[in-house]
Amino acid sequence: MHPEFSDEDIMALFEEKQTHEDIDKWIVCFDGASNALGHGVGAALVSPDDQCIPFTTRQGFDCTNNMTEYEACALGIQAAIDFDVKLLKVYGDSALVIRLLKGEWETRDPKLIPYQTQILKLAEFFDDISFHHIPREENQMADALATLASMFQLAPHGDLPYIEFRSQGRPAYCCAIEEERDGKPWYFDIKQYVENKEYPPGISDNDKRTLRRLATGFFVSGTILYKRNHNMTLLRCVDAKEANFMIEEIHEGSFGTHANGHGMARKILRVGYYWLNMESDCCAHVRKCHKCQA
Ligand SMILES: [Zn+2]
Numbered sequence: 001m002h003p004e005f006s007d008e009d010i011m012a013l014f015e016e017k018q019t020h021e022d023i024d025k026w027i028v029c030f031d032g033a034s035n036a037l038g039h040g041v042g043a044a045l046v047s048p049d050d051q052c053i054p055f056t057t058r059q060g061f062d063c064t065n066n067m068t069e070y071e072a073c074a075l076g077i078q079a080a081i082d083f084d085v086k087l088l089k090v091y092g093d094s095a096l097v098i099r100l101l102k103g104e105w106e107t108r109d110p111k112l113i114p115y116q117t118q119i120l121k122l123a124e125f126f127d128d129i130s131f132h133h134i135p136r137e138e139n140q141m142a143d144a145l146a147t148l149a150s151m152f153q154l155a156p157h158g159d160l161p162y163i164e165f166r167s168q169g170r171p172a173y174c175c176a177i178e179e180e181r182d183g184k185p186w187y188f189d190i191k192q193y194v195e196n197k198e199y200p201p202g203i204s205d206n207d208k209r210t211l212r213r214l215a216t217g218f219f220v221s222g223t224i225l226y227k228r229n230h231n232m233t234l235l236r237c238v239d240a241k242e243a244n245f246m247i248e249e250i251h252e253g254s255f256g257t258h259a260n261g262h263g264m265a266r267k268i269l270r271v272g273y274y275w276l277n278m279e280s281d282c283c284a285h286v287r288k289c290h291k292c293q294a
Pocket of ligand 1: 251252258259286289290291292
């Protein structure tokens with residue numbers, strides 16, 4: 001999972017509860033999910049400057065609802081310890097577990113006693129730790145993470161899928177580079193000519209000449225078409241789908257810097273990819289990016 005993302009809606013829930021003395025405190029929200037597919041737990045660790053770090057674990061053993069709540073709580077508190085957090089507020093929507101952790105109730109459930117002991121031991125790590133009950137509807141982030149974890153079947157070697165979060169600034173229908181006709185990439189005719197000296201059916205002599213001239217800059221190796229760059233490097237030709245992916249990744253992906261269109265096109269050339277109209281596609285993308293207009 002992507003290690004860090006911020007969610008302003010979730011953060012807003014805590015703002016009203018924040019008092020001045022809480023300003024340096026971290027928050028952890030936890031939740032457990034048990035359903036027909038299995039058991040999962042989720043925790044969201046929130047730093048004082050509102051960075052939210054999600055954690056999920058899937059339980060590979062059978063447990064009760066209250067056990068998954070404790071598992072989730074332990075996951076969140078352990079994450080805070082790993083981040084060397086010293087001041088922590090813990091939020092959960094299980095009234096029972098929160099009451100037990102606050103010492104207001106006692107449990108005789110032999111399944112829960114070891115958890116209770118473990119968490120109170122983890123609590124000793126903190127200079128200040130407090131437990132708070134929140135309604136389910138205010139615990140959506142942890143709930144979503146737990147549900148997500150509960151839905152995936154464990155592979156035999158225990159691996160879970162890697163989930164990537166991406167941010168998209170515009171509706172999907174705005175993202176497509178001009179659609180390719182008849183599902184063929186822009187370089188289809190060039191590649192046909194380079195490989196087989198074949199012209200598209202019915203084109204004029206003039207177009208044939210243009211295609212021949214264009215094709216001299218290209219070269220096929222295996223099934224891949226390359227364009228010879230002026231410095232004799234080879235650029236791999238990509239179709240519209242790959243081009244879109246690259247533009248988004250470079251502009252606003254995990255390491256994106258919202259660079260301008262010309263800079264992006266240069267970067268794509270530098271790493272060895274090419275398509276027609278790279279520069280204008282990159283510039284058009286920047287013009288459609290909300291963040292870049294602000
Ligand atoms: Zn941008």
